[in-house]
Amino acid sequence: MPPGPSAPCDPPIRTPQDRSAVLCGLAGWVPPRVVTNEELSRRLDTSDAWIRTRTGIGRRHVVEPGQATSDLAVEAGRRALRSAGTDAVDAVVVATTTPDRPCPATAPVVASRLGLTGAAAFDVSAVCTGFVYGLASAAGLIAAGVAERVLLIGADAYSAIVDPDDRANAIIFGDGAGAVVLRAGRPDEPGAVGHFDLGSDGTGEEMITVAAGGSRWPARTGEEVSREDRHFAMRGKEVFRHAVTRMAASARATLALADRKAEDVDHFVPHQANLRILRAVTEELGLPEDRCVSNVESVGNTGAASIPLALSDAAARGVVRPGDRVLLTAFGGGLTWGSCLLTWPALHRPDRPYDQGGELAP
Structure with a gap:
């Protein structure tokens, strides 16, 4: 499928001066299997009305048995490469909390399956801030001249780590992947990813966690590990407060670096944690509610995939247009947070991530 007028990844800029990463491809993908609120209500003490009131979520997509994060990443990556009109990159970065295995990283497997063997490939682990x-x-x-093109994929299969009988978390999380292709370009052209704010606070490590399975607490065969400690856990009220505070502060810091104000933002794309958090952060920034991009009702919280999935959905619907100023922000376990500001380029319009199913790429 041919790219839009300013989407091609060629020719790259090879001089080290004034290099910037420029967005030139975008796509998202979620597995075909849908879990509705009604389905959850049949086995959990909940209801569609209760879930919607607390989270704004109506459904979420989950992988089938035997499918893994790499399967989601490969499909989203393949579509993003097609959107960019290229079949070659110098590096593949996969942001995920749910790698296929603790070792090795998932990115080299994804790169190989996409025909990108030989490209640098590594994972980024920052939970829901992973994409930023x-x-x-x-x-x-790209700025350092190490790569001319990079495929970045945010992919998570939270159904692999969330206890299906945990009402607090099973209603929130879904599986999916979103991907972008970045090329070397000029900092003043549309699509250039400009100003960043990143931060962390490890004193909050217990707020969002999977307790067992790492080197701190190996989940060895025969060792007593409770069901609770093997699954994802989150202190909801504390996370809500920190998420709103940290995302709003990070967004303001990014705007200040760019010498911009909140009213200069055309579209605000926060991590799709839940609708209450999205509305609270938007209000904290003083932005009109209609500037907040959200698809949480259709996919739930997809972790590192949530921002690129929301972008892909908004681009497919024609919500974001060339020249629009777009502010991204996220918060996740660690604790971690981060934001980025960019001007939207002219891209080929992607398919809506959850309006089409089909077979996963081989």
Whole structure:
């Protein structure tokens, strides 16, 4: 499928001066299997009305047995490469909390399956802030002259780590992947990813966690590990407060670096945690509600995939247009947070991530 007028990834800029990472491809993908609120209500003590009131979520997509994060990443990556009109990149970055295995990283597997063997490939682990951290990492590779093109994928299969009987979390999370292609370009052209704000606070590590399975607490065969400790856990009220405070502060810091104000933002794309958090952050920034891009009702919280999925959905619907100023912000376990500001380029309009299913790429 041919790219739009300013989407091609060729020719790259090879001089080290004034290099910037420029967005030139975008896509998202979620697995075909849909889990509705009604389905959850049949086995959990909940209801569609209760879930919608607390989270704004109506449905979420989940992988089938045997499918993994790499399967989602490969499909989103393949579509993003097609959107960019290229079949070659110098690096593949996968932001994920749910890698296929603790070792090795998932990115080399994804790169190989996409025919990108030989490209640099690594994972970024910053939980729900992973895509923004990955975007900064990819931009750094390009700015340093290490890469001319980078494929960045945010992909998570939270159904692999969330206890299906945990009402607090099973209603929130879904599976999916979103991807962008970045090329070397000029900092003044549309699509250039400009100003970043990144931060962390490790004193809050217990707020969002999977307790067992790492080197701190290995989940060895025969060792007593409770069901709760093997699954994702989150202190909801504390997370809500920190998410609103940290995302709003990070967004303001990014705007200040760019010498911009909140009213200069055409579209605000926060991590799709839940609708209450999205509305609270938007209000904290003093932005009109209609400037907040959200698809949480259709996919739930998809972790590192949520921002690129929301962008892909908004681009497919024609909500974001060339020249629009777009502000991204996220918050995740760690604790981590981050924001980025960019001007939207002219891209080929992607398919809506959840309006089409089909087979995963081989």
